[in-house]
Amino acid sequence: MKKLMAANWKMYKTRAEAKATAEDLMNRIDGKLPTDREVVIAAPYTALETVGSVLAGKQNCSLSAENLYPAEEGAYTGEISPRMLQDVGCVYALAGHSERRSIMGETDELVGEKVAFGLKNGLSMILCIGETIEERKAGEVQKVIDRQLEAGLKNVPADFASETVVIAYEPVWAIGTGEVAGEGEIVEAHGFVRKKLEKIFPEKANEIRILYGGSVKPGNCAQIIALDNVDGVLVGGASLDGESFSQIALA
Ligand code: 13P
Numbered sequence: 001m002k003k004l005m006a007a008n009w010k011m012y013k014t015r016a017e018a019k020a021t022a023e024d025l026m027n028r029i030d031g032k033l034p035t036d037r038e039v040v041i042a043a044p045y046t047a048l049e050t051v052g053s054v055l056a057g058k059q060n061c062s063l064s065a066e067n068l069y070p071a072e073e074g075a076y077t078g079e080i081s082p083r084m085l086q087d088v089g090c091v092y093a094l095a096g097h098s099e100r101r102s103i104m105g106e107t108d109e110l111v112g113e114k115v116a117f118g119l120k121n122g123l124s125m126i127l128c129i130g131e132t133i134e135e136r137k138a139g140e141v142q143k144v145i146d147r148q149l150e151a152g153l154k155n156v157p158a159d160f161a162s163e164t165v166v167i168a169y170e171p172v173w174a175i176g177t178g179e180v181a182g183e184g185e186i187v188e189a190h191g192f193v194r195k196k197l198e199k200i201f202p203e204k205a206n207e208i209r210i211l212y213g214g215s216v217k218p219g220n221c222a223q224i225i226a227l228d229n230v231d232g233v234l235v236g237g238a239s240l241d242g243e244s245f246s247q248i249a250l251a
Contacts, residue, residue: 025246045066045080171189
């Protein structure tokens with residue numbers, strides 16, 4: 001199983017900025033990325049084609065969208081379909097990022113529809129889950145993980161290939177705060193995720209990658225990816241700079 005080192009650029013970068021960062025990153029990792037690593041860049045819609053052209057032909061480097069809408073086409077003003085994303089070179093899409101859940105009001109059910117629809121239409125899906133600080137303080141981490149995985153993976157086609165489903169555990173309180181979860185907290189949460197996956201997909205659970213996200217930096221990445229059940233990282237702030245993300249990708 002390849003470790004997945006994923007950048008999430010959120011709502012940052014014009015096309016020119018995106019191109020410069022992607023080129024800088026590729027120059028820095030060119031010929032150095034271990035064969036058991038995969039790099040993914042999730043970029044804003046307007047920069048996808050530009051970033052895709054930089055990644056084209058680079059081994060184990062793929063393009064991701066940050067979201068999708070679960071319909072083929074239609075009267076959905078402002079939304080983008082899996083087919084449109086594939087048309088600009090996307091292999092992956094994120095679903096259920098905590099910013100979309102909290103700011104855009106996405107429900108567990110909608111996130112589940114996005115995951116299932118993306119997979120059925122040929123995308124690999126990165127399902128983001130994670131508890132808020134209030135939920136953690138209330139002792140509800142496992143309950144939240146259970147609920148978000150149950151709904152997020154509902155209706156996933158039974159014959160999916162295990163590398164096309166990725167879970168990103170991102171505790172909301174660690175996102176953009178500089179407060180990375182402790183090693184014990186990460187191992188415990190990823191253990192819950194693995195157990196739940198074993199219940200949902202008994203035959204594939206061990207081949208599904210579980211990423212950690214939340215204040216991952218060049219200085220803490222190597223320790224994090226060495227932990228049990230951590231199969232990669234999903235990085236926000238520290239992925240916006242080519243040098244910083246290259247250190248993470250090669251950590
Ligand atoms: P930060 O790395 O900035 O904490 O963001 C994490 C994240 O939201 C990635 O999806």
